[in-house]
Amino acid sequence: MDRIPILRMGQYLLVTIQIDLYDRLATNLESDLVQAVSKTGARGVLIDISALSIVDSFMGRILNNIGSMSKIMDAETVVVGMQPAVAITLIELGLELKGVHTALNVEKGMELLAAKINSAYEDPDEDEAGTE
Amino acid sequence: MKTDISKLLQKNHKQILEDWMTNQLADASLREDLMSNEELGEQSQELLSALLKSINDKNLNDVQSEEFENVYEILSGISMSRARQGYTPRETGMFVLSLKQAIIGTLTKMLKNDPQALVDASFKMNNLLDSLSIMTFETFIKSREEVILRQTDEISEISTPVIRVWDGIVALPIIGTLDSSRTQVVMEALLQEIVESGSTIAILDISGVPAVDSLVAQHLIKTVAATRLMGAECIISGIRPEIAQTVVHLGIDLSNIVTKASLASALRHAFGILQLEVQKKQKDKTVR
Numbered sequence: 001m002d003r004i005p006i007l008r009m010g011q012y013l014l015v016t017i018q019i020d021l022y023d024r025l026a027t028n029l030e031s032d033l034v035q036a037v038s039k040t041g042a043r044g045v046l047i048d049i050s051a052l053s054i055v056d057s058f059m060g061r062i063l064n065n066i067g068s069m070s071k072i073m074d075a076e077t078v079v080v081g082m083q084p085a086v087a088i089t090l091i092e093l094g095l096e097l098k099g100v101h102t103a104l105n106v107e108k109g110m111e112l113l114a115a116k117i118n119s120a121y122e123d124p125d126e127d128e129a130g131t132e
Numbered sequence: 133m134k135t136d137i138s139k140l141l142q143k144n145h146k147q148i149l150e151d152w153m154t155n156q157l158a159d160a161s162l163r164e165d166l167m168s169n170e171e172l173g174e175q176s177q178e179l180l181s182a183l184l185k186s187i188n189d190k191n192l193n194d195v196q197s198e199e200f201e202n203v204y205e206i207l208s209g210i211s212m213s214r215a216r217q218g219y220t221p222r223e224t225g226m227f228v229l230s231l232k233q234a235i236i237g238t239l240t241k242m243l244k245n246d247p248q249a250l251v252d253a254s255f256k257m258n259n260l261l262d263s264l265s266i267m268t269f270e271t272f273i274k275s276r277e278e279v280i281l282r283q284t285d286e287i288s289e290i291s292t293p294v295i296r297v298w299d300g301i302v303a304l305p306i307i308g309t310l311d312s313s314r315t316q317v318v319m320e321a322l323l324q325e326i327v328e329s330g331s332t333i334a335i336l337d338i339s340g341v342p343a344v345d346s347l348v349a350q351h352l353i354k355t356v357a358a359t360r361l362m363g364a365e366c367i368i369s370g371i372r373p374e375i376a377q378t379v380v381h382l383g384i385d386l387s388n389i390v391t392k393a394s395l396a397s398a399l400r401h402a403f404g405i406l407q408l409e410v411q412k413k414q415k416d417k418t419v420r
Contacts, residue, residue: 080363084323087361088316096357103363104330 004029006036012113013037013075016048026062033066037073044113045070048106050081060095067100076101076116080109137239137253138187144238149180151234159226166217175210180231182206187260207264208271215275224272228265232258292318294325301402302331303395305370307340315351319358326364333402334359337395339370349384356389365390365405369398 002025007014013036015029033045047066052059067077078101090097101116103109141148153173167175186199207228214224235257243250287308297303304322308314322334336355341348352368359366369392371379379386392398403410 079361082362084320084327084358084362087323087358088319090361091354091358097361102361104326104332105363108332108363 002028003032006032008036008040008042011041011043011117012110013040013042013045014048015045016051018051020052020054021059021062023058026059030062030066030069034069034073037070037075042075043117045075045077046106046109046113047077047079048081048109049079049086050083050105052086053083055086055089057093057095060090060093060097064095064097064099067097071099076113078103078109078113080104080106137256138184140242140253141187141235141238142184144242145180145184148231148234148238149177151237152176152180152231155230155233156227159230166219176231179203179206179210183264203264204267207268211268211271212275215272216279221269221272224268225265228261228268232261232265235261288314288317292321294321296325296329296331297335297399298402298406298408300329300331300406301333301335301399302326302329303335303337303399305337305340305395309343310341310348310351312347312351315355319355322355323358323362326359326362332364333405334364334366335395335398335402336366336368337370337398338368338375339372339395341370341375344375344378346382346384349379349382349386353386353389367392367398367401369393369395 004015004017004025013033015033017029019025021029036042037045045066047063049063063079067079070077077099079097080103082102101112103112153176156172156176157169182203186201186203188199210227211224214227236254239250239253239257243253292304292306292314295303295305302322302325304318304325306318310318322336325331326334336352338344338352344352356366356368367390368386371391371393390401392401
């Protein structure tokens, strides 16, 4: 398996990482995700890393990149379910993932995404939020 | 003619014990509050019997001899228990050294007519008992260090309690200096509790931290960043005026972190984020 499935749900894209990422898989995910954002016009990306137990600086950078790339394509990124050990490792590596939002679990992540998207689009066009 | 010192000592077992006890009881550093005289007598009796049993003319010159193993064992047991009971090193040392006085005293009496043998015997007994007292000190200090080590562990354990103050709010009061190893413990405990309780807000109370320098501040910033990565928000509370002064003087930038002066205001801020409201109960006096 050299691809991680990207699921589309309404205006969101869902990515659940169930296996430990190696570098090739991560770069593939990065390019696939950007492609998917542009193709579907998704407004939010949710990445679930609750099963990820090993992380290195490369992985941290990929996550950060995904966040920044989605941002300039007008989509918000939420990383959910990070393990305490992973969080500590990333901090010790000096990676604070400034470009992405974080949430404790998928439920809270979805709430956060909805809030972000709605608040950004409330004024210009009210129909946007209701087209699912 | 050669005198058998070990036989001589064994013959005078009772006399030595009596002298020893008199010496110990006469000493100013006797701790009757920690150990009764009977107990002390039993300990002395046990040690002396073991010593006199394992002594013979051959091993008298060789203090490392295996035959003294039993004596060493008993002595280290006594020394250890004394260290835990809170005896001072001097009091523990006197226990063995007063035995030396008793033994030399007895030898002097017995060998009055043979100065050469007396010098010889005293020299050997001195050597033996000196090595015993060195051993006593070693064990004493080792058990003291064990006590200190255990207390350090206990302190670091009890000093990181993560408290659930409300549904979705956890608080962690930090007491004592933050160093890197402690930050690690604090961070792990906090993140673990966030996962377990599903909390979205963590309050880090530093009113018990005596001083904040750039290193401590860096540790705090790290903890806050790790909490954010987990998807929770972190508030630092309990910033005392002195701490605010040092932080600003050191040029540490805490502007990206929510800071509050007291735990109460941090909690109020947390309630605001969770859109909770605390209200005073309305008493309806018209009913009955």
